Amino acid sequence: MSKTLAEKILGLKSHSEAEAGDIVIADVDWAFVQDTTGPLTIRQFQNSSFAALASPERAIIFLDHAAPSPAQQLSNDHILLRRFAEEMGCRIYEVGDGICHQLIAEKFASPGDIIVGADSHTVTCGALGAFATGMGSSDVAVALALGKTWFRVPESFLIEFNGLFPKGVYAKDLILYLIGKIGADGATYKALEFGGDSLAQITMSQRLTIANMAVEAGAKVGLFPSDKITRDFLTERGRGGNYNPLYPDAEANYERVIPVNISQLEPMLSLPHAVDNVRPVAKVKGVKIQQAFIGTCANGRLEDLAVVAEMLKDEKRHPGTRLIIAPASRQVLIRAIEKGYIRSLIEAGAAILPPGCAACLGIHQGVLGDGEICISTANRNFQGRMGNPAAMVYLASPATVAASAIKGEITDPREFV
Amino acid sequence: MLDLVLKGKAIKLGDNISTDDIIPGRFAHLRSNLPELAKHVLEDAAPGFASKVRLGDFIVAGKNFGLGSSREHAPVVIKMSGIGAILVKSAARIFFRNAINQGLPVLLCDTDKIGDGDELEIDLTGGIIANMTTGVTLSCSKMPPIMSAILKEDGLIPYIQKHKDFKL
Numbered sequence: 001m002s003k004t005l006a007e008k009i010l011g012l013k014s015h016s017e018a019e020a021g022d023i024v025i026a027d028v029d030w031a032f033v034q035d036t037t038g039p040l041t042i043r044q045f046q047n048s049s050f051a052a053l054a055s056p057e058r059a060i061i062f063l064d065h066a067a068p069s070p071a072q073q074l075s076n077d078h079i080l081l082r083r084f085a086e087e088m089g090c091r092i093y094e095v096g097d098g099i100c101h102q103l104i105a106e107k108f109a110s111p112g113d114i115i116v117g118a119d120s121h122t123v124t125c126g127a128l129g130a131f132a133t134g135m136g137s138s139d140v141a142v143a144l145a146l147g148k149t150w151f152r153v154p155e156s157f158l159i160e161f162n163g164l165f166p167k168g169v170y171a172k173d174l175i176l177y178l179i180g181k182i183g184a185d186g187a188t189y190k191a192l193e194f195g196g197d198s199l200a201q202i203t204m205s206q207r208l209t210i211a212n213m214a215v216e217a218g219a220k221v222g223l224f225p226s227d228k229i230t231r232d233f234l235t236e237r238g239r240g241g242n243y244n245p246l247y248p249d250a251e252a253n254y255e256r257v258i259p260v261n262i263s264q265l266e267p268m269l270s271l272p273h274a275v276d277n278v279r280p281v282a283k284v285k286g287v288k289i290q291q292a293f294i295g296t297c298a299n300g301r302l303e304d305l306a307v308v309a310e311m312l313k314d315e316k317r318h319p320g321t322r323l324i325i326a327p328a329s330r331q332v333l334i335r336a337i338e339k340g341y342i343r344s345l346i347e348a349g350a351a352i353l354p355p356g357c358a359a360c361l362g363i364h365q366g367v368l369g370d371g372e373i374c375i376s377t378a379n380r381n382f383q384g385r386m387g388n389p390a391a392m393v394y395l396a397s398p399a400t401v402a403a404s405a406i407k408g409e410i411t412d413p414r415e416f417v
Numbered sequence: 418m419l420d421l422v423l424k425g426k427a428i429k430l431g432d433n434i435s436t437d438d439i440i441p442g443r444f445a446h447l448r449s450n451l452p453e454l455a456k457h458v459l460e461d462a463a464p465g466f467a468s469k470v471r472l473g474d475f476i477v478a479g480k481n482f483g484l485g486s487s488r489e490h491a492p493v494v495i496k497m498s499g500i501g502a503i504l505v506k507s508a509a510r511i512f513f514r515n516a517i518n519q520g521l522p523v524l525l526c527d528t529d530k531i532g533d534g535d536e537l538e539i540d541l542t543g544g545i546i547a548n549m550t551t552g553v554t555l556s557c558s559k560m561p562p563i564m565s566a567i568l569k570e571d572g573l574i575p576y577i578q579k580h581k582d583f584k585l
Contacts, residue, residue, distance in 0.1 A: 023561050023562070023563055023585060025583050025585060036442075036445050036448060036488065037487060037488060037489070039448060039449050040448065040489055040490065040493075044573075044574055047574050048574050048577050048578055049578065065445070066445060066446075070446075071446040072446075073446040073447065073449060073450065074445065074446050076449065077448070077449055080449075117487075118487055118489075119486075119487055120485065120486050120487040120511055122487075134487040134511050135487060135511060135514065135515075136487050136488075136489035136511060136514065136515035136518060137489040137515075138489060138515070138518040138519070138572070138573040138574060139514060139515075139518060139573065141574075142573060142574075142577055145577075146577075146582065146583075148583070149583075150563055150583050150585075152561055184433060184481055184484060185433075185480055185481035185484070185507055185509070188481070188507060188509060188510060189510050218481065218484070218509060218510065220510055274433065361442040361445075361486075362437075362441065362442035362443045362445075363442050363443070363445045363446075367443070380437070380485060380486075382435040382437040382438065382485060383437070383438065383461060383462070384437050384438070384441040384442070384443070384461050385437050385442065387441075387442065387443045388443070389441070389461040
């Protein structure tokens, strides 16, 4: 039978036929938690009377969401997580190492892996062809103990990309456009599978941005097929041996096929308070902003910082707009320093935060005040997301955020690039 | 074991109630203190919700309930508030699974047929909702057998303690 990528991976890992709609029990390659979901995972693990992890070397704890901790309760949660890592012998990434999804991409994910994380943006590593999906603390606790979990094999949507990115238009604009088209629940329980003639021009950094936001259309995964870009990404990180390419079958059965002509796209925004409330930047420009935030698992990578460093070189942030930048990982930060991006950004007036989730989810490092407006490269703009229900968040590409930081209002980046 | 017949009053909410609405990130420091966290359930989206709920009441909402973050604290604090089940047109995937894993039923049905304050009687075995206020009977869509089995055991942890593994 011809298979989608989702059916292929779940079939291989469950040793079954795995057709869309089937319930399968699949082996888990990597299971992880972060610091806001990990403590509950550990308590559920202990409540189940589990004594050990199925594979400690495949279990990972990330301290990234509240890192460094802004409150004693969160510091105590960090202690709990560090102790668990020590007792169980699993991996742990410390404050300042970076965002879980970025580190999973850099160090662990390979095509065909099954990755479950107690974080909804676990879908990010679909960029590498891993069946990576978010779950809650109980599910991850059981996956950590048993080394497996159950899945309903999803139906797939094929998203076919054609054409090239116009100047000033990036992966973020593409995925925002797509979410606006599909809707926030348009792909609930489904797999998004990306294909089309443009793939060879879509970098791994862009793929990570696109897969990252599959969940904002409700999807369970956002999968890219394997190619030279996948292989090069792994090889450059010393993991070329893990390249076991996977593609959907030519006759695979898709529930929907959605063509996207990238060359027709323009810079896009998500307006408050819904990710699928999408409009072209050109229709919204002029809205005054008090905070501009660049970073997160959606857009905190080297390529993103390269774009904004180029735009902000010899420019200054608007005096009424603070600019906050958090690289996605230690490696991204080191490379950005080496390339001179960080100097350009600091000279332009940016506050550089340590690698981590930073201001994204309203815990620390950029909580908004009453009535304030932030333009952000993050992936969510729900009411209260950045720590204050009386604030508003617009989502955009790094270029749009940088252009807006310079002008102090929502600005089309094509004025600068 | 879960009670298979539930009775309570409908508390209506709208579409797209996110996990940030249910328990905002600004309360992340309370996630290891669930009784304190539960005081803030739906604080911004439905002010006064926590004090309004009587034990056994139902959340009745629209589409895409529980979208967003994977925080299982969302169904945990809803259950702690006294809610007996969540009735929605559709639920986001992770929330749906998390709620069942906490032994909190999520039933998919046409919630337009239920008004705020309606008295409901739910038969979980048959998937039937009787609206005692209007006399209308609704059926809800079936969940996969493994989810029904987890729900019957009152959640994933009791299920795994009993079976030691997933049973298909």
